Amino acid sequence: MSFAGYLCIGSALHIAGVYTPSFPLMSFSDPVFTILSFLVGGFICLLSGSLTCLTLLVSVKDANAEFVLLTSLIAFGFGAATVRITVNPVLTWLAAL
Template sequence: MVPPSRSDDFDPPGRSPSTRIAGTVERVCVVGVRLSIPLLLLVVSSFAAYLVGGYVLTSLGVWSPGYTFLSLPEDVYFAWFSFISGGTICLGTGSLIGLAFLTEGEGQIHNEISILASFVGFGFGAGVMRITYATVLASLS
């Protein structure tokens, strides 16, 4: 004899593998956006302090580095700050692109202007990383 089923029992439907993958990608993109904002503020403020402080100190004659200040092949600090800034920009804009394409036209994040701006930002960050990677790799060895 089978016990009678209660009508208030709920069996949640099983999640398909593609739904689980999309959920994981969405969580990674949200974490990327949330991580990139404070990281970008920290990196850009440090980079600006190096640029302005180095220029002022060099102009006043207080600091004279043994390398050409703000030279891509010689100034390792400039190359590292640029590389990290480009990577942070790529992290944030790439995450925004991923979120925009996951929403399928729903919500505030998915419109042509935000997607275009994200691609421009991603290209800028990747370009900065491309220009500075040789100096960064040379400084590691």
């Protein structure tokens, strides 16, 4: 929710000229954007990984379970890619603190 709020409210305030940070809005030099992207990617990995494990524990033989496994592994890949892309800017920002 906070990520979507930052995207909508930050964009609207930037267009209106009220919010003018020293960095480009919604870029990898924007610390709020990179931290929220990193957290969302980690959350996606956590949820899709637990869904995969629970599906493997409960049932694997039917078509619905295979679909859930496929989509949750794809979601895990997207979350891991988001974490991989945003980890360097987040670590750089944390080192500068």
